[in-house]
Amino acid sequence: MDFFTAQDRARRQTGRLVLLLLLAVAGLIVAASVVVALAVVLFDGQFGGPDPLARALAPELFGWVTLGVVTLVVGGALMRHVQLRAGGSAVAEALGGRPLNLDTRNADERQLLNVVEEMAIASGMPVPSVYLLEDAAINAFAAGHDSHDAAIGVTRGAIEHMDRDQLQGIIAHEFSHILHGDMRLNLRLVALLHGILVIGLIGRMLLRGAAMTGRGRSSRRGGGGHVAVMAGGAALMLVGYAGTLCGNLIKSAVSRQREFLADASAVQYTRNPEGIGGALQTLAAYRLGSRLMASQASEFSHLYFGSGVRHLSRLTATHPPLEARIRRVLPRWDGSLPEPFAPTPKAAPAQDASPSSRRDAMLGGVGGGGMNGAPGESMGGALAGAALAGAVVASVGQPDPAALAAARRRLDGIDPRLIDAAHEPFAARALVYSILMGVDPASRDAQRHVLTHQALPEVLRELDALEEPLSGLTPGDRLPLIELALPQLRQLSAAQFARFRQCLAGLMAAETVPGALQWALHRLVLVGIEGERRARRDRHLRDLAGPLSLLLSTLARSGQASPDEQRESLEQAGKALGVELDLVRDPSKATELDWAMGRLVRLVQSERAALLTAMVCCVEQDGRIEPEEAELLRAVAWTLGCPLPLRDE
Structure with missing residues (x-):
């Protein structure tokens, strides 16, 4: 499937998602109407009048129930959409992830960063933010509205138990979700389904609040109202469970086939079926599996590499069985798995002595x-x-082993001091300024004057330090260096970014030969x-x-x-x-x-x-x-x- 077809498919999937959501809301309205009608009949003394059944079936009551359900669903979806405006970082932080230090000296973390950067540069897209989840399970995800706010999250268990080929297969799987438009669809699905789930959340809050405040009040005056609140909370929870079931069915309908596609794309990108296949086999043999311990793990279950949560049945599972996924990428697989193993990490490689050895960690081949x-x-x-x-045109959004090999050669050919600079706060800004300064001497003098008056002293010092390694840049080096620096630049505070943008505008204005x-x-x-x-x-x-x-x-x-x-x-x-x-x-x-x-x-x-x-x-x-x-x-x-x-x- 080419890039443009995949993007159109993702847009059509959004329409299908809205249709499924409308059907789910209609089902919730019916369920809520039944619960309210039963309440009217059972609590007849609270309402008065001779015919409780007629009141339970009154169109006005159905109208109010419909209005209430729609208001809660739309309000909940909008609230969640606002909470997720930051994109992938909001999801990663909700799951307990932390931004991975771009200058880390931990060998496993460094290898993860190298694999992500390599895949991003080979794909021709910005390097996404990388988050580490301190969870012993083996799992990963990609989340975001677009490539500029994308984030890839990987668990500690994955980076400790996967070799480089397997980790590259997982990252290629996640990049497939980004390039095929799945990432944006997944985030929309989270917001829309939260509107359905909010009914049950309100019911749980009412029930819990009534239980806490109602202790010891059974014989006091007003106990009937307390019972009514508890009954209302239980009713909302009942409707909420129906909403949860609908939500899980929608997730299953939307996500399962996309997992097969992402696995196949990982093979296409790397030409190494043993990478993604070995990762799936390792996951199947791992005793802790892919289940995440974060409290909000179930809400994002359709984003994960592995299922991440337990499902009551295959009907509501967001991922195909691991055995089916393995057979898709390894057709000759005999069904054997590694011996089940506990969460004991592989022997830790020696820690790098300095950030300049980052590229030395990029070992392992790319097949094909x-x-x-x-x-x-x-x-x-x-x-x-x-x-x-x-x-x-045919290559758009379709990285392959040749692109991965080209990215590796390109990065290996760049001065390590520049690679390190792209991962450091002040040096990343100085690196970008230097790349964007003109080649004409008069322009560079004017642009340096601009930076002297607008940039921070720490950035100016880095600018001077980078002058010598930047002199060795060859055509084609500038774009990869900017891509490497983008995750660091996205971490700038509002005030820092305002100064950074002002400096960029000054550089452009001072250019004599743009x-x-x-x-x-x-x-x-x-x-x-x-x-x-x-x-x-x-x-x-x-x-x-x-x-x-x-x-x-x-x-x-x-x-x-x-x-x-x-x-x-x-x-x-x-x-x-x-x-x-x-x-x-x-x-x-x-x-x-x-x-x-x-x-x-x-x-x-x-x-x-x-x-x-x-x-x-x-x-x-x-x-x-x-x-x-x-x-x-x-x-x-x-x-x-x-x-x-x-x-x-």
Whole structure:
């Protein structure tokens, strides 16, 4: 399944989810109406009148019950949605996770960070925040509204009991959920189902409160009211249990097939079925299994790599049986499992002496072929323009072993001091400033003057320290370094981010010869931290001729030398889009390009493949995309929500 089809599928799943929710709410209304009708009949003395059955079946009573149930469901869903606005970090913290120290010296934690970073850079997407759950169970999850607020959580049991291949299989499984749009759907499901569950929560609170305040009051005046409160609480809990059953059925209906798809994608990404298969076998043999101890574990059960909670039956299980999942990825599996083992971690490897040895921990192979390209080789090779564009579009959201190998080589080729800087609070800001500063000496002097007056002294010291290793950067290194720095930059406080943003604006304003790549990387940094502010209304290509002309003219100037070649590239792009485009001859300002991108991100998902094809037509020269052009293409595609896997450039 290609990236664009998967995204459309996730959107359709949202519609299916809403339909299932409406059916569940209708069932709750019926259940609540029955409970209220029984209460009217049983407590007839409280209501008066000769015909309790007629009152129990009165349309007015049904209307009030319907209004009450809908109000509770909608209110509960909105409340949970607000609580989860922060995205994946909110889920991870609700489960007791802590952000993993990016400068950790623990070998298991370092290996986890390396695997996540490697997969993110290979996929062409920002590095998600990584959380560690201090739980002995083996489990993991990916959560978030979008790639900018995504978080991957992994339990202590998983990093201690999985080898690198198995851990890579689990992380590839979670990246599949991110790339296929499952992550966003899962979070919406949490918010919507909370509205159903809130009825039972209110009933539990009433029952518990009445039991605590009613001790010793059985003979006192007002005991009847106390009994009524307890009865009401019990009734709400009864309806709530029906809601819980509906919620579990909805989770099961939505999530089970996606787990099979994520397992298959993990094999596709790594070409190593033994990785994800071995992880599932280890989980099946582990005595503690995947069950999490967090109090809110059941609410997020459909997010996990393993089931995470116990289910009363397979009908309500959010995950397929482990045996079925193993056979899907290892068809020749004979059914044997490792000997059951207790939660005793594997022998701890020696702790790293310093953060600079981070890349030394990246051992272990990536299976499959297609890794023969050498660093410095341009993207595309001998492919013709149309074939190259088709290959690039087909690769969106589809990392493979070649991309993983390219990411590893790219990271290994970068000065370790720069890798370390991306994981440190002050150095990460200095690193980004340095990357975004222009190459023209006059620009750099003016930009350094800006930073001297606006940046913190600690950042300026790091800026000076990074000058020498940054001089060795090669085309293609800048984007991976920014991706590595994004998790650290997302941890900035509001005041720190305001200063950081002010410095970025100052750098852009002081640039005397602004380039397309600098603009694209600048925008990528901000979108990677804040996210993209998208209008709700989707747009079609036919409505976006102006923004398309502006962006594609900028790409054509970067990829083609002469005005005639630029015009020809734009004509090819227009044919791919079915839109008449005008060549913008003069270089566009950053504000103009931001305006164009702000409208292009509204493009409907089904037409983004055509836009990406047009972008490739503009930057390629004779079937080749040079390293700087590839970096520009990946940066722009990333901000459009089309992650391009890394290739040797």
